[in-house]
Amino acid sequence: MPQLSxxxxxxxxxxxxxxxxxxELFERVLPFWERHSPDRKHGGYFNCxxxxxxxxxxxxxxxxxxxxxxxFSKLYRAVxxxxxxxxxxxxxxxxxxxxxxxxxxxxxxxxxxxxxPVYQQRKIFTECFYVMALAEYARAxxxxxxxxxxxxxxEKIFSWAYDWTKVGREAFEGVPPSxxxxxxxxxxxxxxxxxxxxxxxxxxxxxxxxxxxxxHVHADTQKVYxxxxxxxxxxxxxxxxxxxxxxxxxxxxxLQHWARRLQRDDLRQLALDMVRWSYRNGxxxxxxxxxxxxxxxxxxxxxxxxxxxxxxxxxxALYAHLLDYTLTGEAxxxxxxxxxxxxxFDHFVDPDHGEWYGxxxxxxxxTHRFKGGPYKGCFHVPRTLWLCWDLLGNxxxxxx
Amino acid sequence: MPQLSxxxxxxxxxxxxxxxxxxELFERVLPFWERHSPDRKHGGYFNCxxxxxxxxxxxxxxxxxxxxxxxFSKLYRAVxxxxxxxxxxxxxxxxxxxxxxxxxxxxxxxxxxxxxPVYQQRKIFTECFYVMALAEYARAxxxxxxxxxxxxxxEKIFSWAYDWTKVGREAFEGVPPSxxxxxxxxxxxxxxxxxxxxxxxxxxxxxxxxxxxxxHVHADTQKVYxxxxxxxxxxxxxxxxxxxxxxxxxxxxxLQHWARRLQRDDLRQLALDMVRWSYRNGxxxxxxxxxxxxxxxxxxxxxxxxxxxxxxxxxxALYAHLLDYTLTGEAxxxxxxxxxxxxxFDHFVDPDHGEWYGxxxxxxxxTHRFKGGPYKGCFHVPRTLWLCWDLLGNxxxxxx
Numbered sequence: 001m002p003q004l005s006x007x008x009x010x011x012x013x014x015x016x017x018x019x020x021x022x023x024e025l026f027e028r029v030l031p032f033w034e035r036h037s038p039d040r041k042h043g044g045y046f047n048c049x050x051x052x053x054x055x056x057x058x059x060x061x062x063x064x065x066x067x068x069x070x071x072f073s074k075l076y077r078a079v080x081x082x083x084x085x086x087x088x089x090x091x092x093x094x095x096x097x098x099x100x101x102x103x104x105x106x107x108x109x110x111x112x113x114x115x116x117p118v119y120q121q122r123k124i125f126t127e128c129f130y131v132m133a134l135a136e137y138a139r140a141x142x143x144x145x146x147x148x149x150x151x152x153x154x155e156k157i158f159s160w161a162y163d164w165t166k167v168g169r170e171a172f173e174g175v176p177p178s179x180x181x182x183x184x185x186x187x188x189x190x191x192x193x194x195x196x197x198x199x200x201x202x203x204x205x206x207x208x209x210x211x212x213x214x215x216h217v218h219a220d221t222q223k224v225y226x227x228x229x230x231x232x233x234x235x236x237x238x239x240x241x242x243x244x245x246x247x248x249x250x251x252x253x254x255l256q257h258w259a260r261r262l263q264r265d266d267l268r269q270l271a272l273d274m275v276r277w278s279y280r281n282g283x284x285x286x287x288x289x290x291x292x293x294x295x296x297x298x299x300x301x302x303x304x305x306x307x308x309x310x311x312x313x314x315x316x317a318l319y320a321h322l323l324d325y326t327l328t329g330e331a332x333x334x335x336x337x338x339x340x341x342x343x344x345f346d347h348f349v350d351p352d353h354g355e356w357y358g359x360x361x362x363x364x365x366x367t368h369r370f371k372g373g374p375y376k377g378c379f380h381v382p383r384t385l386w387l388c389w390d391l392l393g394n395x396x397x398x399x400x
Numbered sequence: 401m402p403q404l405s406x407x408x409x410x411x412x413x414x415x416x417x418x419x420x421x422x423x424e425l426f427e428r429v430l431p432f433w434e435r436h437s438p439d440r441k442h443g444g445y446f447n448c449x450x451x452x453x454x455x456x457x458x459x460x461x462x463x464x465x466x467x468x469x470x471x472f473s474k475l476y477r478a479v480x481x482x483x484x485x486x487x488x489x490x491x492x493x494x495x496x497x498x499x500x501x502x503x504x505x506x507x508x509x510x511x512x513x514x515x516x517p518v519y520q521q522r523k524i525f526t527e528c529f530y531v532m533a534l535a536e537y538a539r540a541x542x543x544x545x546x547x548x549x550x551x552x553x554x555e556k557i558f559s560w561a562y563d564w565t566k567v568g569r570e571a572f573e574g575v576p577p578s579x580x581x582x583x584x585x586x587x588x589x590x591x592x593x594x595x596x597x598x599x600x601x602x603x604x605x606x607x608x609x610x611x612x613x614x615x616h617v618h619a620d621t622q623k624v625y626x627x628x629x630x631x632x633x634x635x636x637x638x639x640x641x642x643x644x645x646x647x648x649x650x651x652x653x654x655l656q657h658w659a660r661r662l663q664r665d666d667l668r669q670l671a672l673d674m675v676r677w678s679y680r681n682g683x684x685x686x687x688x689x690x691x692x693x694x695x696x697x698x699x700x701x702x703x704x705x706x707x708x709x710x711x712x713x714x715x716x717a718l719y720a721h722l723l724d725y726t727l728t729g730e731a732x733x734x735x736x737x738x739x740x741x742x743x744x745f746d747h748f749v750d751p752d753h754g755e756w757y758g759x760x761x762x763x764x765x766x767t768h769r770f771k772g773g774p775y776k777g778c779f780h781v782p783r784t785l786w787l788c789w790d791l792l793g794n795x796x797x798x799x800x
Binding site: 048050056057058059108110111112115116117118119120170172173174175236237238299300301302304305306307308359361362363367368369370373374 | 448450456457458459508510511512515516517518519520570572573574575636637638699700701702704705706707708759761762763767768769770773774
């Protein structure tokens with residue numbers, strides 16, 4: 001059980017956090033990517049950036065190119081219409097459309113610096129991040145044709161989402177029918193991003209996602225299982241026992257956004273449970289921080305890196321707890337927010353070069369000095385800082 | 401640079417090690433697998449075994465089923481014709497032939513407990529371990545038909561080895577032509593296992609392997625690169641800089657077996673360089689043990705688990721140094737052997753339940769309590785103990 005403080009979120013405290021995140025986001029995180037990531041020669045961004053921003057590998061990881069193009073489009077729309085932010089987004093979008101997107105709707109996972117394909121995943125996530133970027137950039141540039149393109153691409157993703165043989169996976173007889181949390185979770189976020197105010201058009205798809213997410217959340221054990229049977233029952237073996245606390249917390253706030261918008265109390269409670277249970281199960285009382293993976297019954301998780309502390313679960317937990325606190329006003333949600341904030345600023349932040357480290361060992365020592373890598377780019381850190389900064393600046397009521 | 405002791409390998413010392421390994425192999429390692437791994441219901445072996453041998457997942461990982469069937473066949477032939485060892489081998493072979501081997505020569509990577517396919521890798525290694533098992537079991541049972549089958553399967557592996565589009569990989573324009581050490585390395589071992597005394601029949605294939613292995617060993621930096629261009633030059637980026645010390649050391653002793661057998665001084669020196677350089681580069685002076693991965697130029701390696709200490713590189717280093725010492729008589733080779741022995745018995749060995757732990761963090765704490773998992777089975781530990789025990793008992797000369 002995490003050790004939580006007793007302080008409260010009065011206006012002065014909130015303002016202190018808001019100013020801290022503002023400084024971190026606009027002075028230390030965004031400048032890192034603005035300075036070091038653009039590839040002015042071939043377009044797009046480099047995302048393998050060393051501690052000081054030096055490019056240590058020129059491979060372009062398309063998850064991260066899509067996410068960075070989304071981030072700068074979002075900042076342009078939601079924070080300030082800075083031309084250089086739109087230009088940064090355009091640099092990514094043009095490269096993605098020219099090189100990453102295939103004519104059949106699939107999107108390559110990796111490209112060379114000059115845009116030649118290197119690898120194609122047999123999953124749907126690269127496509128998801130590409131569509132997110134397209135939709136937000138279309139809105140930033142008020143481009144109706146591009147919006148339509150994003151909507152059509154989302155339709156394709158829906159058609160693949162629950163049957164990956166359509167994206168090249170072989171179906172083997174011995175694989176038990178199952179579903180992973182990652183899919184309905186990312187779709188909920190994608191609908192939010194693509195649909196905007198027209199979300200009613202996606203009612204059927206949203207309801208299916210709510211239904212599916214719910215199957216992963218088990219009240220009897222207070223755990224969120226990453227993979228379950230189609231009816232929500234637990235699967236045998238290591239796969240069935242695997243917990244990914246950061247993932248469940250992220251899914252929690254995706255869902256909480258919908259609960260808030262649709263004023264659905266059932267979803268609100270489900271999302272709260274997901275975040276609180278996963279945080280409680282995932283926190284390491286001895287060394288602090290959230291584990292990457294756990295086994296629900298205490299066996300050793302199979303992933304070799306299970307006990308590492310990664311930056312992104314902490315990003316998700318920071319915003320999720322802050323958001324929950326605006327809804328519940330409960331001290332324990334605020335205390336969890338402050339606990340994560342403290343862990344982040346004690347361990348992930350790099351005062352010398354900006355951006356955050358991504359990977360710590362169980363004892364919270366930095367294991368990888370780079371700021372960007374195959375799965376870390378200009379996304380989780382600026383997204384969470386922006387979300388928290390925005391929420392702190394638009395506090396829903398004035399009870400304190 | 402590893403801190404090495406000055407002791408020497410006199411007959412009494414060698415005998416002490418031989419007795420220690422004999423006890424470890426026959427009293428603590430083999431009984432663990434004999435007791436806990438057999439699946440008497442469906443055949444084959446369970447390989448996901450917890451610290452005490454309890455099955456925590458019933459998935460059958462075919463790399464490890466092949467390797468275990470090989471190990472028991474080998475023990476039967478090379479150590480003692482115990483009927484229970486042959487029976488143990490047969491349990492694996494029958495299951496593999498019935499369920500894992502496909503009619504086109506491909507072999508599934510994972511099966512359910514009752515033999516239904518779960519996953520097929522787009523690589524050649526499952527096939528290699530299957531053929532190893534087949535060849536050794538054929539020899540143990542004096543089955544000429546099965547020997548022919550192993551030889552024919554090896555031919556198929558040769559035909560796929562350097563073009564993985566033949567096993568289902570897509571070829572993308574942006575992937576630079578390259579070769580990985582793993583392929584010529586495993587083929588050298590496989591020829592040794594399949595050919596036996598008829599190795600002259602594989603002269604062309606062996607020469608190609610020698611040629612290819614050599615391209616990974618760079619005298620200018622004293623490093624063994626895991627992936628190089630077809631002409632042996634270094635590739636850009638993280639892939640080109642990746643070092644896998646345990647792998648290079650294992651390849652070193654595979655090659656040293658051939659150097660000894662063919663009395664090739666050039667190969668002898670190449671193999672010595674591979675082992676010594678990789679050990680020196682891979683040893684962690686601060687916490688002891690061999691790193692899993694390193695970056696040749698000091699960047700952070702991309703794998704999240706790069707700084708972990710895995711059991712198998714230490715198994716390879718134990719035997720490789722002992723073997724090298726029989727050839728060189730140099731104190732530094734003996735000292736390295738003793739250093740690895742000490743690290744293993746300080747950290748990997750489990751006096752309570754037998755077998756060894758597989759995974760330690762950088763500071764040498766056990767991170768995974770299980771004894772068997774997706775990549776750890778009845779193979780590296782008994783193989784190295786048997787090889788060392790055998791070498792210590794058949795010491796090539798009596799200079800000390």
